[in-house]
Amino acid sequence: MASIQATLGWVSPDVRAISVDVADHDEVKVNFAVRGRTVRVEEDIEEIVGDLDAALQGQYSITPMIFVGTPDESWPGRQARLIFLEYHDSEADRFGR
Incomplete structure (x- = not known):
């Protein structure tokens, strides 16, 4: 639950x-799967x-793993507990929305 709360407001496109x-x-x-490594x-x-880290009160060492693709x-990260996966509406994608 803490990991989901930590992502609120920080998941960019x-x-x-x-x-x-x-x-x-x-x-x-x-584990992060990203389109590219940008400053944002x-x-x-x-x-x-x-x-x-704040939510877990420093009890764990947190290691970010970044994968471009x-x-x-x-x-x-596919075998770990998935907490966010981008959504694709195939109709919207097809029409460029």
């Missing part, structure tokens, strides 16, 4: 997916990690 994986008893990996994406990820089976 360049973020395609976010997943969370508790890798160890004291480490949380936050880097700042958004920094804010999400900071908000998550489509959040398909090749995305390393």
Whole structure:
């Protein structure tokens, strides 16, 4: 729940997916699939990690993992708990909306 709250307001259109994986008893990996690494994406990820760290009261080491590309089976975060996945309305995409 804390990971979802931490993303509120920080998911820009360049973020395609976010997943969370508790890798160890004291480490949380936050996986991001993005369209590209931009200043805005880097700042958004920094804010999400900071908000998550505050929500978890510093009890875990938080590691952001950034993947540029489509959040398909090749995305390393695909096997973790998915908390955000961009939505495509095929009709809207087809008509450029």
